Amino acid sequence: MLYIWAILCVLGLAIGQILFKVSAAALAASGTLFTFRALAALFSAMLLYAITSVAWVWILQKIELGRVYPVMALAFVLVPIGSHIVFGERFSTQYFVGISLIMLGIAVASRS
Numbered sequence: 001m002l003y004i005w006a007i008l009c010v011l012g013l014a015i016g017q018i019l020f021k022v023s024a025a026a027l028a029a030s031g032t033l034f035t036f037r038a039l040a041a042l043f044s045a046m047l048l049y050a051i052t053s054v055a056w057v058w059i060l061q062k063i064e065l066g067r068v069y070p071v072m073a074l075a076f077v078l079v080p081i082g083s084h085i086v087f088g089e090r091f092s093t094q095y096f097v098g099i100s101l102i103m104l105g106i107a108v109a110s111r112s
Helices: 002-030 036-062 065-087 093-111
Strands: none
Touching: 002 036, 002 065, 036 065, 065 093
């Protein structure tokens, strides 16, 4: 069950990264951070990071860091997937090879 919470933390961090990018895009479009979209995305990302950080500390009370930390590598998979969905970013074949290696590494590390 703790690993499910850890995955939820990583998912929250990945969504936070997407929200940071939304904020940056709104800033670039308007030239100011003081628009509703930019501030809402920025504060949402910061709130999500705060919540997931507290949850991560709770998880670390229950399980060794070395055993759960490989789950954090899922962010390298989730953030680009989110950027593709939200921003339409495209990736090369090399990227997918790299993601496959990361997933393999997570599987190997989590079994140790």
